[in-house]
Amino acid sequence: MNTLLQDAIEAGARVGLTGDTLVINGGSPLEGRLEIRGAKNLVTKAMVASLLGETPSVLHNVPDISDVRVVRSLLEIHGVKVTDGDEPFTLRLDPSGVESAHMEEIDAHAGSSRIPILFCGPLLHRLGAAFIPDLGGCRIGDRPIDFHLDALRKFGAVVEKLPQGIKLSAPNGLHGTQVHLPYPSVGATEQVLLTAVLADGVTELKGAAIEPEIMDLIAVLQKMGAIISYEPNRVILIEGVDRLQGYEHQAIFDRNEAASWASAALATDGDIFVGGAKQQDMMTFLNIFRKAGGGFDIKEDGIRFYRAGELQPVVVETDVHPGFMTDWQQPLIVALTQATGESIVHETVYENRFGFTDALNTMGANIVVHPNGLQGYPRRVPRRNLEQAAVITGPTPLHGADIEVPDLRGGFSHLIAALTAEGTSRVSNVGIISRGYENFITKLELLGADFVLEA
Numbered sequence: 001m002n003t004l005l006q007d008a009i010e011a012g013a014r015v016g017l018t019g020d021t022l023v024i025n026g027g028s029p030l031e032g033r034l035e036i037r038g039a040k041n042l043v044t045k046a047m048v049a050s051l052l053g054e055t056p057s058v059l060h061n062v063p064d065i066s067d068v069r070v071v072r073s074l075l076e077i078h079g080v081k082v083t084d085g086d087e088p089f090t091l092r093l094d095p096s097g098v099e100s101a102h103m104e105e106i107d108a109h110a111g112s113s114r115i116p117i118l119f120c121g122p123l124l125h126r127l128g129a130a131f132i133p134d135l136g137g138c139r140i141g142d143r144p145i146d147f148h149l150d151a152l153r154k155f156g157a158v159v160e161k162l163p164q165g166i167k168l169s170a171p172n173g174l175h176g177t178q179v180h181l182p183y184p185s186v187g188a189t190e191q192v193l194l195t196a197v198l199a200d201g202v203t204e205l206k207g208a209a210i211e212p213e214i215m216d217l218i219a220v221l222q223k224m225g226a227i228i229s230y231e232p233n234r235v236i237l238i239e240g241v242d243r244l245q246g247y248e249h250q251a252i253f254d255r256n257e258a259a260s261w262a263s264a265a266l267a268t269d270g271d272i273f274v275g276g277a278k279q280q281d282m283m284t285f286l287n288i289f290r291k292a293g294g295g296f297d298i299k300e301d302g303i304r305f306y307r308a309g310e311l312q313p314v315v316v317e318t319d320v321h322p323g324f325m326t327d328w329q330q331p332l333i334v335a336l337t338q339a340t341g342e343s344i345v346h347e348t349v350y351e352n353r354f355g356f357t358d359a360l361n362t363m364g365a366n367i368v369v370h371p372n373g374l375q376g377y378p379r380r381v382p383r384r385n386l387e388q389a390a391v392i393t394g395p396t397p398l399h400g401a402d403i404e405v406p407d408l409r410g411g412f413s414h415l416i417a418a419l420t421a422e423g424t425s426r427v428s429n430v431g432i433i434s435r436g437y438e439n440f441i442t443k444l445e446l447l448g449a450d451f452v453l454e455a
């Protein structure tokens with residue numbers, strides 16, 4: 001690939017363009033070394049937390065992904081001065097000039113990400129009012145925000161639903177409260193944390209999500225002066241304080257990106273060293289990866305992933321932490337199409353997260369999706385009404401096809417499928433992948449992938 005073309009693709013990825021098509025010649029292993037940076041699912045939230053401080057914050061290990069650019073822009077229209085730090089991959093966020101944004105500027109962010117909902121608490125504390133545009137993020141289910149709004153009302157917020165979003169005010173301030181989440185929602189837990197830290201009094205959150213990215217957000221908030229304790233059985237206690245300062249923090253690595261490249265090594269019979277990956281937060285993934293025939297070497301500075309033998313079928317149930325994360329199943333399923341026997345993936349977190357398998361079937365895979373889940377199978381995770389299951393029967397050689405990226409993780413799995421398949425594939429809409437995978441085009445090139453960009 002020539003340099004101009006490379007620059008063009010990277011520029012496209014930087015602005016989050018969605019129209020690009022990669023023409024991929026598959027069938028060769030991905031081999032080499034790449035570095036990953038901070039987690040999309042922490043960095044964006046830590047950026048929002050900067051709104052709560054009275055002094056500037058400094059965030060290290062920030063990836064160049066489009067979700068970060070969306071949050072940066074939202075912070076900027078609210079008067080936060082966001083500048084590149086002195087070191088690479090560092091942002092300095094100065095909230096001293098926070099102000100109400102103009103409606104049309106906020107509107108421009110409608111549908112771009114799910115993070116705007118987390119501006120509620122911080123903006124209510126800083127300005128007494130907030131307007132949140134309609135949310136974006138991956139279309140993988142209904143993705144309601146009822147837990148968020150119920151919790152905000154308990155703190156004393158008044159919520160008004162408008163056609164373009166929601167309007168919030170807190171005429172009597174925000175007060176500590178008791179919240180019991182019906183399901184350990186990541187976003188709703190973060191909503192409670194970001195609201196409770198400056199609320200008047202103590203908040204008890206039951207049924208909290210405890211993903212590593214949430215623990216890292218708690219670390220950020222503690223650095224700012226918050227008092228948060230994590231009790232047994234998913235209970236978090238937050239003692240509200242009067243003021244918070246800025247933080248300096250190194251974001252936790254992106255375990256979703258690490259798991260994606262690991263699955264790419266497994267599917268293509270490759271060998272990939274993922275610099276920055278850490279064992280501790282990937283243990284559940286590593287167990288399944290090993291059972292599926294993957295090998296890994298844990299090093300101080302990252303993890304090497306490869307095939308250790310014949311691929312084996314596995315049964316996986318996605319779950320909240322410390323379970324197998326829903327964002328890991330799509331890339332892994334591509335590898336499972338090459339395993340001998342029947343694998344089953346029970347998707348218990350979202351109700352519509354197997355749409356990407358249609359494209360895999362057109363490439364020769366044998367994947368049957370059961371929209372209401374599979375009854376009668378022994379299960380570790382209690383069944384939820386929204387559950388789906390995919391049965392993957394392999395091995396099935398994959399062949400090239402024209403496919404369109406539907407969402408972030410499904411999109412990455414399409415890339416892996418095209419790289420695994422014999423022949424040529426046209427993968428369109430790849431810009432979406434830049435929401436969560438920094439410079440994925442450069443990384444593919446580093447790993448020896450054979451592809452060109454079709455304008």
Ligand SMILES: CC(=O)N[C@H]1[C@@H](OP(=O)(O)OP(=O)(O)OC[C@H]2O[C@@H](n3ccc(=O)[nH]c3=O)[C@H](O)[C@@H]2O)O[C@H](CO)[C@@H](O)[C@@H]1O
Nearest residue numbers: 041143144145146147148184185186187188326327349350
């Ligand atoms: C930006 C970010 O961090 N995204 C992650 C976050 O998404 P997100 O925070 O949106 O996911 P949640 O944990 O909130 O959602 C989990 C489940 O709870 C339901 N729910 C959630 C909120 C609510 O008010 N009502 C409700 O019913 C959802 O529809 C879903 O079925 O956690 C997910 C689960 O680990 C990951 O897949 C996403 O990558």
Ligand SMILES: C=C(OP(=O)(O)O)C(=O)O
Nearest residue numbers: 114137138327408409436
């Ligand atoms: C579902 C995801 O992200 P978001 O919540 O930002 O849509 C994801 O990262 O796979």
